[in-house]
Amino acid sequence: MKGPLFNSAIILTGMYLALKFILPLLTAPLPSMLISLYMLLTLSALMIFYTMSGTSLDEFMGPIARFLSGENQVGIAKPARLLVLVVFPLLVGWQTYTKLAPSDQPPAENRTIHPAPPGEFVGLANPYPKTPENIMMGKGLYAAYCSPCHGANFDGKGPAAPGFNPPPANFADPGTIAQLQESYLFWRIKKGGVGLPVEGMPWKSAMPRWEKELPDEFIWKIIMGEYDGAHQSPRTWEEEE
Amino acid sequence: MIHQSLMNILKNLVCKTRGLPLLKLGTVFAVLLLPCLALAQDAATQAMSVEYRDIPGMGSRNLIWIVAQQHLLLAGFVLGVPIFAWVCEIVGWKTNEPRYDKLAKEFTKLLTSAYATTALFGGILLFLLIGLYPKLMAYLTDIFFPSFIAYCILFLFETATLYMYWYGWDAMQGKKKAFHLFLGFLLNLFALGIMIVPNAWATFQASPVVVADGTDIERAWAAMQNPTWWPVNIHRLIANVVLGGFICGAYAGVRYLLAVSREEKEHYDWMGYVGNFIGVFGMLPLPFAGYWLMREIYQYNQQMGITLMGGFLAWLFILQAMLIGVLFLGANYYFWMGISYRIPGSAQSYKKPIMAMLIVLMVCLGVWMTPHSLVASLEEARKMGGTHHPMLGVFGVMSAKMTVSNLMILVTFMSFIMYWRAGKVETAGWAKIAKSVMGALLVIAGIAVIVLGVWGYFVPAIIRINYFSVAQVLIVLFIMVTFTPLTALLMKSAKTTTEMVWGQMPIRAGYSLVLNAVMVILLMSLMGYARSSSRVHWHIYGVMRDTSEYAYSPALGYAAAFMSLNTFLFCLLVAFIFWVASMGGDKSKGPQKEEPKGSQEKLPEGLTPAMAGGSPRKGE
Incomplete structure (x- = not known):
């Protein structure tokens, strides 16, 4: 045999x-x-x-x-x-x-998780210096506004996370914010789920449009706090000194 | 309005010239001509304001898509073939082996047949662009006009050199061979110019730079030096060699399948091997060039980079992985079959190394083809906690892709080294040490590539891009540049235990050569679309917006169907061109090369016709 x-x-x-x-x-x-x-x-x-x-x-x-x-x-x-x-x-x-055959199952999903940002958000640099004070403030703001979903450990496992599908992003994963520039995060936080282009399926994201609540300064500092807390670095074209 | 006032003038003139019939008639004619001039001026003004024209039913964009793709593929072939035809000729000249010269001539024959068709498609593309996109062409002409002149001059020189190179082949043998080789060098030099000048126009559309005031030449030169010009030049130069190599391989494969005489079988088997070797040789550095291009695009514009690699075009890169994977497998399969069939008795002894290589290739391909975000049903996505798998999701990022592509290149290179060494025994005293060193280096290189790949997850992106990925590439290149001369030295004094037998490959070898060519054409159609589509709704990115009715990106399925159509059309074109080329060859060949009746008995044991029906005795 x-x-x-x-x-x-x-x-x-x-x-x-x-x-x-x-x-x-x-x-x-x-x-x-x-x-x-x-x-x-x-x-x-x-x-x-x-x-x-x-x-x-x-x-x-x-x-x-x-x-x-x-x-x-x-x-x-x-x-x-x-x-x-x-x-x-x-x-x-x-x-x-x-x-x-026709079925009551929804079709398989092909959602683009990281669609291209609009032109006005390209090339923006964080205008605030990366000082311990700013990072601390960013982490504080993160704890107040972001951690309920994205988790206190930046792992996407906040207390509200189980209520969402797709789940909130896990920032500690090297495949998420580590692959992106700070300007990208600024766009995502400022415009939220409704600001996604069609291929990103805006109807699937529960991310709030934070520009209604937070000034730009807070958003930039939250980004700083996120990277620091998740032990990741943003994608840049210059090496940090 | 204009017409009415002209009629009034005409009436007045007719009244005033009463009694002078001839003068009256002449005046009438002259005045009648005036509206023509005015109307022509009107039409000219109107034409100047036309931004787009359309082709009813088909659509202008679709037509341009087909013609541009056909022209580019033909041009890739026409510019790639002279490179290795010339190298083959040099090898033949240096080694005094006429078969290399014959092969170089055969490659050039294919080139001459395809050259006119390439120019024809270039002309059609130009007329269509001027007619269908007048505003864009006026803008590009304003910037690039001096380069248009340079292009025309280069084209004239290229054509003249090609004529002399091809028609002077037999006349320039012996003492004149050096001059013929110089012509080959010039041919490649002009071909390089012909490639890089239009590349500047296309890359300017994707990555325009600020064109300051100055003379026409200064402005054109400034626009040519845009950030993606040289990355595209290098990428296309290598890709043209790959395309040319695999298409010549496919030509040889088809001729091998059709071959009846033993001489033909041997020749086309060998030609197929050379074509595959050239394709593989070019394919090894191609991913590095592609990586550099993508890095420059990403650095030029984050939005464009994300559109390509993470946005709606990201799925094209999964398709690309699949096609490159098939290409790597096809090329290796052909090498491995060569060991089994051309070196009698080797099949068993190389079974284990081949199996190991195949497993590595398949695992690497599995990683390369695993997307970051998976296509999943609602139920599956719920179980995974999103479309990103918690364990296999790590394969979706560049660190993993770079690692496996480097390993695949390494394996393919070792496949070639294995083929080279098959059927020979090293006699040099230092052979054992050299082989041990090579083995150790290979293991260390493989481990280093993997370690750098895994480490890449834990460092900032810029460190990975600038150092780790570059180090991975350098490690693989180091292996190539040390192993090649070392193996050549070993083989110089090696004893041949089993003579290589040409013309015994099975029919699937011929088909695998054709498959490789189809894959590379499909790959170029795919990535050509990706590069062009990354401009999204811009003719010139960020400068001139596409305001036509086609200012949208087609669905991926629609685009994929068009790529397949383009591949099919190009294959038809190539088949036609080669058919025409082979008609000439068959005539010149004459009856003396036909296999003598009953010669099948002379074939060695086990040698069967390459194609069913290819032998008069097959049906018996």
Whole structure:
């Protein structure tokens, strides 16, 4: 029974089980899009490896070709072949139907988390010096206005966070504010969720439009406090001295 | 109004010239001409104020999109091929091996066939731009006019040099070969000029600079020196070599599949190998050039950088990862098949290293293709706590992407080194030490690239961009520049244990060459769209706004369909050009090269026709 085809079946099954059932034991479940992607890569790797030489190609494709052609088949192989030839197209059809049939589920989301800022916010620099006093003031303002959602530890786990979907941003994650310039944060805080462009799905964000409540000075100092508290640095084009 | 007043003048004149028929008639004609002049002036004023024209049904933007893309792809091929044709010719001249000279000539034959079509599409594009976007073209002409003249002169020189280079090939052999090589050098020099001048126009649209007062030449020169000009020049220069290499590889692949005689099979198998090698050779430094370009764009304008890398165009970069991944896999697959089929008996001994390389490539590709924000259903997003996966989300940022792209380059380079060493045994006394040092260096380099990648998450972005990413690139380059001469030295004294046999590759090798070419065309169409789209609703970013009815970015699905259409059209064009080129070749080849009847018996054991039906004996 051993051979390239058998090995491939074992590897593909093992991979699927690991992605679908074992990985979620350690972290959040993967979306089906990512599972399909990784399965496709695994299948491609197997195809490449087993078609590298004539011998392995024959070992890999031979059993499939012989089974499907029905040559010299006896015993249970005959009805098994018929079963595959009938069930496989039905499965494909069923899969297609389930993908296309109308459903009450909302479509998969493709939200741009960090859309491009409007021109007037590009290139702005924080006008306040990075002094301990300003940072402290920023952290105080953050505690008052931002921490209920973004958390006292800047990790997006404030007491109000469980009420929001999508959840508030986690500033301690190196994939969020560390990738952005200060002017970007200034735009996001000042204009809030409603200020997002369409691709950012403004209807999905509960971020308040803080320009109504806070002067620019407070916003700039909150940004300073956020970076300091989350142990991140803003993206700049000059190195700090 | 004008017409009415002219009629009054005419009436008065006719009354005053009563009795003088000839004069009267002449006057009438003369006066009749006046409205024509006035109307022409009116039309000219009206034409001057036309900002856009449209093509009903299709839309002006779509037409420009197709024609510009075809022209760019053809130009990429035409400018890329002379580089390696010339290098091949030098190799043939230095090594006294006529097969390299023959190959260089064959590459140039493809070039001459494609040259006229490129110019034709350039002309069509120019007329369409003048007609459909007169305001934009008037603005660009005002700034760049001196460079237009320079471009025309360069084009004249390029054409004249190409004619001499191609038609003088056979006449300039022997003592005149040095002059022919000099012509090849000039051809490449003018080609470089032809590429960088229009690049200045396009990059000015994306990253315009303030053009101060001065002479026309000073103004044009100032506009040319915009921040993305040289990054695009370098990126395109390398990409042209990649495109040219893979297209020549595909040409060889198709000819290999069609080949009947053994001589043809051997030749096109070897040509396919060279084409793939050139494509891979160019592909290795290409990600570095792309990284530099993106860095300059980001530094020039944050908004444009985010639109490309994090905004609505970010998904194009996931598609790009997929296409580059397929390209890397295709190129390596071809190398690995070469080991299995061209070096008999090697398939088994290289199985394990190939498997290790394949696993590394696949893991890297998996990381590269993992987006920062995932497409997820509401239920899945709830379980993940957003569209950002808590564990795999870290793969979505540049630190991870840079690391895996460097590792993929390293693996591909090692694939080539492995191919080079296959079927040979080193005889030099220091070979063992050299191999150990190379092995140790490779492991250290791999670990260093990964460590820098992981460390990149914990330092400010500017440190990562300026030092860590650059260090990763330098490490990989260090490996390339040390391993290549070291391996060459080792191979100089190596003993060949198994002779390389050409013309035995399976048919899927030919198809993989075609696949590589299609991938690189699709990739260029994709990234060409990304670069152009990053200007969003601006003709010239921040300077001249697009006020046409097409001042919106098309949906990604629509854009992807157009890229596919462009790829398909270009493949058709190339197929047509190569078909025409091969017709000439077949005629000149004559009957003497046809395989003699019954020669199939002479083929070695296991050698089958490259394509089903390709042999008269296949059906028997």
